[in-house]
Amino acid sequence: GRPADLAGRRLVVSAGGTREAIDPVRFLGNRSSGLQGYALARTALARGAEVTLVAANVTLPDPAGATVVRVESALELREAVLKAAEEADAVVMAAAVADFRPARRNESKVKKTSADPDPIHLVKNPDILAELGERRRQGEGPSPRVIVGFAAETDDVLANGQAKLARKGCDLLVVNQVGENLAFGTPDNAAVVLASEGGRVEIPRGPKEALADVVWDLVAERLA
Numbered sequence: 577g578r579p580a581d582l583a584g585r586r587l588v589v590s591a592g593g594t595r596e597a598i599d600p601v602r603f604l605g606n607r608s609s610g611l612q613g614y615a616l617a618r619t620a621l622a623r624g625a626e627v628t629l630v631a632a633n634v635t636l637p638d639p640a641g642a643t644v645v646r647v648e649s650a651l652e653l654r655e656a657v658l659k660a661a662e663e664a665d666a667v668v669m670a671a672a673v674a675d676f677r678p679a680r681r682n683e684s685k686v687k688k689t690s691a692d693p694d695p696i697h698l699v700k701n702p703d704i705l706a707e708l709g710e711r712r713r714q715g716e717g718p719s720p721r722v723i724v725g726f727a728a729e730t731d732d733v734l735a736n737g738q739a740k741l742a743r744k745g746c747d748l749l750v751v752n753q754v755g756e757n758l759a760f761g762t763p764d765n766a767a768v769v770l771a772s773e774g775g776r777v778e779i780p781r782g783p784k785e786a787l788a789d790v791v792w793d794l795v796a797e798r799l800a
C-alpha cells in the first residue's frame with residue numbers, strides 16, 4: 577500500500593488535451609489521452625489527498641473520490657485551474673494545453689465551396705502554468721506552495737527543460753522523453769524531473785503510476 581503522506585493536502589491536477597473550436601463541429605486538438613494526469617489523480621487519492629481533476633476531453637472513467645471538472649478549451653481550463661488553485665496546496669499541470677486557438681469560432685459549420693477555404697487565423701492562448709507562477713510571485717491572493725509543470729522535449733532536454741522551468745516560474749518540471757512509444761496514449765512513460773533549486777531526478781521507463789508516485793514524493797517533500 578501507499579503511505580497516507582498526502583492526507584489533508586488539496587491538490588489540483590489538469591489532464592488531457594484542450595480543443596479549440598473552429599466551428600460547431602470542428603476543432604484544433606492534440607493527441608493527449610489524459611492517462612498521465614489520471615494516474616497522478618489516482619495515486620494522489622491513494623495517498624490520502626483531496627484531488628480536483630480538471631479534465632480536458634478525456635474519455636477515461638472518473639477516479640473514485642476526485643472532484644472532476646470537465647473542460648474543453650484552454651480558456652475553460654484556465655478558469656477551472658485558477659479557481660481551484662486558490663484553495664490548493666499544489667497544482668500539477670499535466671494537460672496538453674493548446675498554445676494557439678482560432679481567433680474566431682464560426683457560428684455555423686464552415687461550408688465546402690468551390691473557392692479555396694478561408695485561412696484559420698490563430699491567436700495565442702494564455703500560458704496557465706506561467707500565470708500560476710507569476711501570480712504567486714506577485715503575491716496576488718492565495719497561491720499553491722508547489723507548482724509542477726510537464727514538458728515534452730525532443731532535443732537538448734536538460735537545457736531546454738531548465739530554461740522552461742525558470743521561464744514558467746514553477747518548482748518542478750517533469751520533462752518527458754518524446755518518442756519510442758512513450759508519452760502520448762501509451763501506458764508507459766519516462767522522464768527527468770528538474771527542480772527549481774537545481775536538483776534532478778531521473779525516472780526510468782515504467783508505468784505512468786510509477787512516474788506519478790515519484791512526482792508526489794517530490795511534492796510531499798516540499799509540503800512537509
Ligand code: C5P
Binds near residue numbers: 673675705725726
Ligand atoms: O510551453 P510548453 O507547452 O512546453 O509547457 C508545457 C507545460 O505548460 C505543461 O505543464 C502545460 O500544462 C503548461 N501549459 C499551460 N498553458 C499553455 C501551454 C502549456 O499551462 N498555454
